Amino acid sequence: MKPLDPRLLRYARATRGHLLVVVALGIATAMLVLTQAELFSRGIARVVADGALRSTLSAVLAALAAVIVGRTIVAWLQDSAAQRASAIVKSQLRARLIAHTAALGPDAGASRAEVATLSTTGLDALDDYFGQYLPQLILAVVVPFVVLARLLPADLTATFIVAVTLPLIPLFMVLVGKATEASNAKRWNALTRLSHHFLDVISGLPTLKVFGRAKAQADSVRRTTDQYRTTTMATLRVAFLSSLVLELIATLSVALVAVSVGLRLVDGGLDLRTGLLVIILAPEAYLPLRLVGARYHAAAEGLAAAERTFQVLETPLPVSGTETDLPDLRVGGSVRVRGVSCTHSGRPGTAPHAVDFEATVGQVVVLTGPSGAGKTTLLSVLLGARRPERGDVVVCGGGREVPLSALAREAWRTQLAWVDQTPYLFTGTIADNVRLARPVADEPSVRRALDASGLSAMAADRRIGEAGTGLSAGEQRRVAIARAVLREAPLILLDEPTAGLDTETEADILATIRMMATNAIVIMVSHRPAAIAAADHIVTVSSSEADPLEVHA
């Protein structure tokens, strides 16, 4: 991870303006530090070398007070600006993240739960990146140069010592970082494994308790943690050498500068005011570099969240065709699936494997096959949510034949109704949820759709909570079927529409599906005997590799 990821500038434009503000404030800080050192050295030297009384210092003291007020204001501005910028940057990233994830569809690179966490709390970690890390990073670049520029006319020897040792710090950071990278990664892995083991024990406690093994776990956890400590301490002794070297460089050079300045003061080669200026400024050159390393810890989490966001944003959107002039499915329409095979990451073979069938208007086609055979994937292909790795789907109607891949996705979806295995219902009323399929539908049509889906007893204005809370699984599925009824689409895709329903309701729903099929194509995944009995055509879907583990089970 880079300290300042260029993608942050690209995806969140607000970062650019903020960066300018931070640089301006960094320069202001450096100048104030410089002025403060000048004033302190002048004030002290006047008293010590010239024997001046305090009353003659009023100008210096007043100027110092002004500098301190200035630094206070800059500190305040820095934090406020960081907070404001962070709020806007997070908003820009969130908006892109959500829109992109929604556009990616079901096969998004990240799980929806992860995106939900990222977009609500995950990106908040950027607050610390903007508030603590970024300003320090800019100071680490600006301050050393400003200090060196001031030291140069004051004292050549001190300038030389600082100029030679200062670059050693980033150099060593990189060198030592590279040298300990492997051992750090190993340590990190060990820590992750340890956390995982602990989580595994905690998750399995009820099972361990049943087998009378739970009380023994405390010892086992103590033992593994202790083992981890012993091995890790050995590697830390080496890993921490890096910061030892850095600290030594920073403090020893300051000590060297102080001694050299002291000796030249004795000789009279230097005056006290310059000497004080040099020893006040020398540590200021090293300070921001030391702090930027220490604060990386605070920034890492935010950068990791941003990194994950960028990964999602860089997942390419599924390609869509451009043809918007659709074949008219209602006029002798059919959908031809030809040798469709799909691959899945992390799984060998294809599922479904080489599926062939044709479904025409007026037909109910039922897809069956063992779980994992790829039935739901096949529906995704028909939805236009993913493309098959082999084979294709041809849409026919009104005397035209167009491959599905050539059709514009948005246009194709106007022809579809769809009921998922676990349909999702949104917060709102039942009618709102049904109207998703046709927002302009009037109340009687919504009522009719509900009645046709076995929900005649359900009030259309009943409110439901998030994710359909308040309805049983069967009721949720029936609301989704009502959506499909209201849609009046020429192609209806159903994934296990009657699973978990009692026989009577199942028969009602199947009758509705048959009715919808009079002027539409219905393709339905189901295992239920009643559904299979209602089919005009049964297609058995299978994967290329039968799961060898399940054979004898």
Next chain:
Amino acid sequence: MSALRRVIRLGRSGRGKLALAVLLGTLAASAAIGLSGTAAWLISRASQHPPVLHLMVAIVAVRTFGLARGLLRYGERLTGHDASFRILGDLRVATVERLERVVPTRSATDGRTLSTGDLLARFVADVDGLQDVWVRVLLPYASSALVGLATVTLVMFLSPAAGIALALSLVAAAVLAPWVSARAARGAGARTAPLRADYQSQVLDLLAGSTELAVYGAIESRLADIDHLDQAMTSAEARTATSAGVGAAIATAAAGAATWAGLWFGAGAVDSRTLAAVSLAVVVLVPLAVHEHFAALTTAAHQLPALASSAGRVEEIFQLPDAINEPDHLVDAPAGPFGLRISGLHARWGDDGPDVLRGIDIEIPAGSCTLLVGPSGSGKSTLAAVALRLLDPTGGTVELVGSAGAVDITHMDSDDVRRVVGWCAQDAYIFDSTIEANLLLARPEATPADLDRALRAARLDTWVHSLPKGLHTLVGEHGSSLSGGQRQRLALARVVLADSPIVIFDEPTEHLDETIATALATDLLSATAGKTVIVVTHRPELFPEFDHRADLHDGQLLRR
């Protein structure tokens, strides 16, 4: 904060190392400040052109401080980490010990068990994160307090007024500034919280239903709604920015004021001849150096609110009541063979939850097979939990019926009860380890022949022998490299190995395909032939051969 204080008491074994780390940290900071102070004195004195010999002590001191700081810091970091790991061990052990008594618990409000994945993962992350309380908060604060005390004493000795100013400024930097920051953050959080909650539920709704929305062409309008909310939330957050910088401003002002006061009071003391002129630079530069060290406290304090809420969540779990009350006078199990007699049983989860079981009477004779049938939520699993002595009844009894009498299981040691009553759940936990380790937890002293018999009974032997690593094959997290049927069979083998006279199967065929479920159902019963078997299921058709059947509905038995 009080939860934090209670949690701090848990880290016992790291205390010695932590004290050492505080000492080393104090010395390291003192070296840095000493370097600043002696350098200031050295230069002031040198400007009076004394013989170089008179400066030797200061020169050596400056070099020593320069060298010592890095070494001491190194020591501090090492011992601090050592302490942190020891404390981590303490926290984990305390957690396991506490949870062992609490599980299986479930929230009375939403019925979620603690074993719900995300809830538990967060809890474990909370426990592991708490080690930062000691090393990232207590350690810097303790060493800062000591260093602050030492420097205030030193400056006080040179110029009492400057010393008092320094003391006040340090308190402002260490306590007032973080407090103001935290207050501002809390205020901002409270103002944006309702907007955030609204935004969050909208986003979750959109993401969970994104395919529905995409298919029905409703994504754009939803995104526009969410964008509206986001704008409101962002401007609310941006409005709180003004107060966000006040804490940092206080810390900066305090550091500036302390040095300014050093020059003001120091110069005054030189005027009145109570301070040697060569020490003036010390009175000014030492406060500058000590404030540099205190600046790190802002970062330390910044983590406190998050740590406090972690501690609060951990505390909440720790304060859950024990799952069951162990009896004072233990009664031994009667002699077998064993049956169960359930009479007038009432039970619920949590003190104020609704009664899940409302007056159940079932007689389960030794050696019989009983089906416990009912839809989800009817109380079947709760009944199993009571019989396993994982949950106390609120009324009625469960008795273990032996050949020579019956014993109320609440009079027995719960581990003894579970030696007699075994359990195989639908979500039987499979540990991320080898097949062998998963089996052995049922009976650690089992021989390879025992394992083989158990695998054969569960009809896993052919498969395990066909694996290149056999019993030493890793099963993955939650047994993810096994199929659903294999996970259930592994759990079955475990129960066979445990060889308890009574076995309860809790929805053993859930989430399995029809054919696999049917085969498994048959094998379950043959593997446990001769035992007293209770099968909790909502699919009784899979278990055609049973002796008794009880139908549960809404916590009561249906008369058939």
